[in-house]
Amino acid sequence: MxxxxxxxxxxxxxxxxxxxxxxxxxxxxxxxxxxxxxxxxxxxDFVIEAVKERLDHPIFGYEDVPKSAFQAQIEWMKREHNIEFSLEDMLYSHSVVASMSVAIDAFSEVGDKVIVQTPVYPPFFHSVIGHDRELLKNPLKQNSDGRYVFDIEDLKLKIDKKTKLLLLCSPHNPVGRVWKREELEEILSVCLEHNIVVFSDEIHSDLAYKPNVHIPFASLNDKARDITITAIGAGKTFNMAGFAMSSVVITNNNLRDKYLKVYKRVHFAQGSVLSHVAYESAYKNGxxxxxxxxxxxxxxxxxxxxxxxxxxxxxxxxxxxxxxxxxxxxxxxxxxxxxxxxxxxxxxxxxxxxxxxxxxxxxxxxxxxxxxxxxxxxxxxxxxxxxxxxxxxxxx
The missing domain is CATH 3.90.1150.10 (Aspartate Aminotransferase, domain 1)
Structure with missing residues (x-):
């Protein structure tokens, strides 16, 4: 077609x-x-048709996110990004920014430091400041060819015992980088050494241009899976941000329990009836x-x-x-x-x-x-x- x-x-x-x-x-x-x-x-069209079909049923009450919707996303991630998640790893969220806020609350205390790598999508630093955390800026470096890279030495120098969380933007908004494996491994090494949790915003993960390949941070190795909260969704990929549905993936049980304490207190619920079918259709047919x-x-x-x-x-x-x-x-x-x-x-x-x-x-x-x-x-x-x-x- x-x-x-x-x-x-x-x-x-x-x-x-x-x-x-x-x-x-x-x-x-x-x-x-x-x-x-x-x-x-x-x-x-396949998203719109799924919504139209659901509209044929005249009741729009509360619904859980159907397992089939998350399963469609799990299969997509395995096929497209070479990473396997389980249903129990998946949580609904209406937005990545909301998921980020929960992570900041769950994995740091007032006065703790949270790393952001500027220039970056503004809610990264607004969310940190709004939670009364200290903003630890680790600016990206721009090479002579215009491309941006991590400044690992700067990161190492700035981290201390109060540094609890790193907010990773991958692929990066606004500089357009799709991080290479070796670059992500450098970040992982620093975070493992200092017991830092990584919130990985991967909402643009499907929008990498050849020959570039998006590598989920959690896919680097088992240790990476254990420190990563992954935020993914169909909003950017299929132009359906208005459905207000994304996923948070946490494979480490201890991290998930900490996250859920805040998540349940906020009461995210399960989203829109129409979002569920749109989400599933996007991942099945897109x-x-x-x-x-x-x-x-x-x-x-x-x-x-x-x-x-x-x-x-x-x-x-x-x-x-x-x-x-x-x-x-x-x-x-x-x-x-x-x-x-x-x-x-x-x-x-x-x-x-x-x-x-x-x-x-x-x-x-x-x-x-x-x-x-x-x-x-x-x-x-x-x-x-x-x-x-x-x-x-x-x-x-």
């Missing part, structure tokens, strides 16, 4: 966050929103759709890369290995972060995430979501090219 990503449904009147918040965030509705990490690509989606996303990225390459003195695109989030290095423009944001809003008429929101290491950067239909991506390319050309310094 061939899937069509040329067009997508209009979202302006659907209460979509990226559209209804334009005025509040950008001061105008005259921007094309490319910030929130969902896709302007239609959710797959392989072919996902492969075609990644080809489409790679084409979008290549278009964006081509534009940036024509204006290298102003903007560079950080090489991407996974996710659909482009990390744009705009330091060549030599303007303030405020002026940079205004350039994209007023000149390009695009609503992006300001790099500074990912930590001070994001100063001079912007994040652009390129998970768009062909039609919408063409509009983004035209707007960006127009703004950059107007500013000058094109290289042919």
């Amino acid at each position: 061939s899937y069509d990503f040329s067009e997508s449904a209009c979202r302006k009147d659907t209460n979509a966050e990226k559209y209804i918040l334009r005025e509040e965030l950008f001061g105008t509705e005259d921007v094309q929103p490319v910030w929130v990490a969902d896709m302007d690509i239609n959710t797959p 392989k072919e759709w996902l492969e075609e989606l990644k080809v489409h996303l790679q084409k979008n990225y290549n278009m964006l890369e081509a534009v940036c390459s024509r204006y290298p003195y102003m903007i560079k695109i950080v090489p991407i290995e996974g996710t659909y989030l482009a990390w744009l290095d705009c330091r060549g423009m030599n303007i303030s972060n405020k002026d940079l944001r205004n350039f994209f809003i007023k000149e390009a008429k695009l609503g992006l995430n300001a790099g500074l929101s990912f930590g001070r290491e994001g100063s001079g950067f912007m994040r652009l979501n390129f998970a768009l239909s062909c039609a919408k991506m063409s509009q983004v390319i035209d707007k960006l090219e127009y703004a950059l050309e107007k500013k000058g310094n094109r290289v042919d």
